[in-house]
Amino acid sequence: MNKIRIGIFSLSSCEGCIVQILNLEDILLNLLKKFEIESRILGTQNRTESYDIAFVEGSVMSIDEEMELKKIRRMSKFLVALGECACHGGNFLVRDFNVGEILERFPGSETWYSNPIDRYVRIEYYIPGCPIDKEEFFTVFKSLLLEKFPEQISNTVCSECILKENNCLIDKGIACLGSITRGGCKAICPTFNRECYGCRGLSDDANVEGLLQTFKEKNIEPPTHLTLITRREGRKT
């Protein structure tokens, strides 16, 4: 049997998601031996004609990247969006042009963009997060080898936070977005006493209005990027 061919690609991003894959130290070597993994960062491009699974990190910020992405799509059986930039365009962390002040200061910036990759191509699976959770990546990876799509996690960060028996940050007056954010990160930020900032996108049935109401009752100022999270998911706040 031929080795399964995996491609790992990077568009505009910090490459933190790829670093997270490299951080799978314990199993990395086995994966490299078992599968044909192609990536620029590893210097293992063989210019294959097809991939069984392609992981694409980063958002599309130019025509070049759009063409590259479409080429990858044509070559791949499964395409997985890796990380916040690929899943949601990385809007709130990397680039939010068109937001008030920036537009005022830099006319013309409205023509710049940073788009999630599913705006251009069909995606089989999303691994959200900034950066991705390396264990989640591995789980998805294993499933895709069987052509199985793991259930897109539909729980919330809150529900994972409570499993760590953390105290609620909202109770302490901190603007934590855990209750409306898709889980899968094992509530890592709240576990280190830092508010969830929603990098995994909204959960299936996020009650943004309800959370804003809760913030209001507790005199908590919502974070500025909440509007961006909701805007990119096509919801109004």
Place this chain on the structure above:
Amino acid sequence: MSHELIEVKGVPKVEGAVDVVVKLVNDNFKVEVRAREGIRLLERLLIGKSYKEIPFIVSRMCGVCPIVHNITSVQALEKALSIEPYEDAKSIREAMVIGGHLQSHLIHLYLFTLPDLVGKKNILEILEGKEELVKTVLRLKRVANHITDTLGGRAVHPITPTVGGLTRYPSKNILETLLMESTLFKKTLREVLEPILEAEIPKFENRTQYLSLHDSRYPILEGKLSVSNEIFFEQEEYENIISYLNEEYSTARHYLINGKPYMVGALSRLNNNYSQLCDDAKEYSRKYRISFPSNEPFVNIKAQAIEMIHLADKIVDILEELTSKPLKQENIKYNIRPGEGVSISEAPRGTLIHHYKVDESGKIIEANIITPTAQNYKSIEECLQNYLTTLIGEKLNTISKEVEKLVRAYDPCVSCSARFLREH
């Protein structure tokens, strides 16, 4: 008359997408190093945001060295608010940064560079015959990551550093475990350094200026700036020394000192701070006959290896100190006030500058970030131009390979640097 001689699209085994174009202009080589990553406007994005969100956002500039970005911004903001955290918090942050340096150097030296040194294409080819070495390196990398994971919450985009201290302090147990691990790291590291330190590197000199921090201790997060051990100046004066320029062909900004290219990174650090290294590191550099100051850009690789010995020593010292007494698990209380702060640190790839102005409500009104790789671009171009003259007569294919190697020796980090903004 100008025509393109060589174009390397997407130099492999570097962080981020960069193309190198070699042109022949009037019989002279002209090299363009073009960052291809999308423009990511970071500084503009920070304006109007609360100072609290800044460390979080800036670590997203780079997935390889997020820790040092994060902590440098925290330090700059602390200066802007005129506060200084307790020593223990500072030590923990330093340990995190060192953990980050170690893992970054390990990736660069073994995943990216070692194949060049032994004439292989990539890590996979090295596996044959050298699997044990790779396994050990990966084990070391895991320890380095474990340090940042446990202290910072996560190795990529750390969580705990915050203005005034840390959001969560490690327990004594955790610190003791880390001490044990890093002591082992220190020992094991020496087993794997040989292939790097012994390797043949191209003999090539390129006189240039070297910028780094300079301090009574080997500098990481503090110190004055030094140019080739000749000019010294305070961090706040950086704008008087460093000037920038935009090149149409790149999404990154380019920097100069005295109108000339300069180099930052491990080589600069060692050139400017050799005497502050720990004894072990000095001994290794004597043993393998690597002397500093050096004008050979490829020595940067060896400088990283020597530096790792020092850093591994240092992290053990820090953790010993932290575990020897009760830990102060407290943040500095502060009031928000308008102010301005500059913090300069040594990131794995060189000098990193963060500079913020904060208004009375804690919102950012001005921000300037200068990354190591952006500072190195002009130096890489100059260096490549000189290097190419030594390669005249070689096959184009060989030349491309050599170009790649030299670019890699600089350990560029393209995503960090891609923030150039066309002024209107």
Place this chain on the structure above:
Amino acid sequence: MPIFLDRIMKYYQLIGPVKTEKGVSFEYVSECDKVDLDYLGHTVLPPKKFFFPPIEEMFAYEYDETGNLRIYDFLEEVSKGMRVIVGVKPCDISSLLVLDKVFTGEYNDPYYTTRRNNTLVVGLTCNKPKEYCFCTYVGSGPSIKKGFDLLLSDLGDMYLVEVGSEKGWKLTKFNLDIFNEAENEDIKERERILLEVEEEIRKKGLPNFATIDKVLVERFLDRIWDDYSRKCLACGKCNFTCPTCRCFTISDEPNPDLKSGKRFRIWDSCHFLSFTKVASGEVFRKDRPSRFKQRIYHKFVYSINEIGSISCVGCGRCIEVCPAKINILDVLKEVIVGGKSVSAKVS
């Protein structure tokens, strides 16, 4: 008490309330002086997690060289070793009694029952209620009549110990040197403390829950539910902190060799959209009000048919952890009082 715990640890794995940097939680204890029997109210996660863990490996499978499939049952691990859990409050003991009924019957859940059989419960009567406690209204505290092997009551300078089972009796029998016969006064003192606690909870002036199921049935389509579900963030914390919630999902994870893998069961929450989703993509409780209701109706209505009683034990955890601070008592009060809208509070 440390002497007793120390002796227990010689023969059993000890689980108890332990002070952590975040508060108190039930954990495996390696040093018995870490056990905190003075903890107020209850832990964030109930002791349920030691009988029904959040993630549980059920079995592993593997194809051997000849292509035969073998299954390795993790139940074998579960059945090894005896444990003692100390410091379980009556509300949490009651919840175990609820789970006992749920997990047995026509079928037995072996993972749960094995752990139950392997674990002795040393209870602890409640000396002081927390802000949201309402155990006396649902008859699950501050003391309890059954469900423990031993029951401790803190009388200040000593513990009164009530034996609840043969196993519990054995635990004391081998340690008679540190036990004295209880005196009537001690028993009276315990009663006095319990009455005080009851009195304190009674002051909350809650309505009678005796007929709550009938009232709820009538009000299934009330707009109360719409109002509350606008507030509810559907985060699922109430499910995971509830000592009687036990819904779960099952999933397989293959290993990268594709020849072996594991099956897990993982806690699930009726607040999640995916909870009722079937393979075709159909979701049977699409709207938030219907999911908001499911937890409450399961506890106070369906449970009566299922196990003969409501399955709320009055610990108040769900109130405490709710980020939107939805108070189930307010909800029930409103249901009983009748349709007073909360929209005024919401908008």
Place this chain on the structure above:
Amino acid sequence: MVENPYLPKLAKIEAIKEETVDTRTFKIKILDEKVRNSFNFTPGQFVELTVFGYGEAPFSITSSPYEHENFSITVRRMGNVTRGLFRLKEGDIIGVRGPFGRGWPIEKIKGNDILIVGGGIGLAPLKPLIEYIILQRRLFNNVILFYGAKTPKDIIYKELFDIWKQYINVELTVDFAEKDWGGHSGPVTVLFKNFKLESNNIYSVQCGPPIMMHFVTRQLLSMRMEPEKIYFSLERNMKCGMGFCGKCMTGGRYVCREGPVFNYSEVKNFLETPV
């Protein structure tokens, strides 16, 4: 150690039959002889089927209760488990738990007229009942089968209808007819046009998409069929099959244990509308 009902019993795929483009019938044989011999089911019950690595999902047993060596399920490719199942070939190993649940009320309906209504793959759990009726034909009165599918191509068990027609009345309809389709077209309710309730001794059993069962039930109620004589099989997210995991609970009842077959008088008191 106690018997663990969560452990699947190993079984082998004996045969695979293509029903439609995305639907196949799998013939399954439990490996262990003892387990195989004690595997008895009533029509309408389901099994939890494991495709190792992919997971477990409920499928109605679709073979005749008189078949002992094997049993069959009919599967439409939908989710992960079915995708995994479709990758398997004859001879491959799967896991089986069950049978679970309450099947069709055979004892009750004996001696009566029976209206069987199926939609799409919903015919699968009805098939063993139909085969039971045919084998015990004299125990039942008039029996009618109404079956609807999306297009003629989506009709399952095509080859069986002619056999069944010899014993019971069969009417077919498709939502979207093609030129050479000579039969009825439209939803299954169109078949009720010529249908009259002739006596009170009639039961109806149905299985299909929720929307079909909704309209058929309305239709039957409007024809004054007694609610306790209208039976259907509910589809829910059944995971454990034993009433533990809570995922299939509907209106306080566990569909996996107390169903999947319910009658209308039972469910009409459910607080949640199940069909």
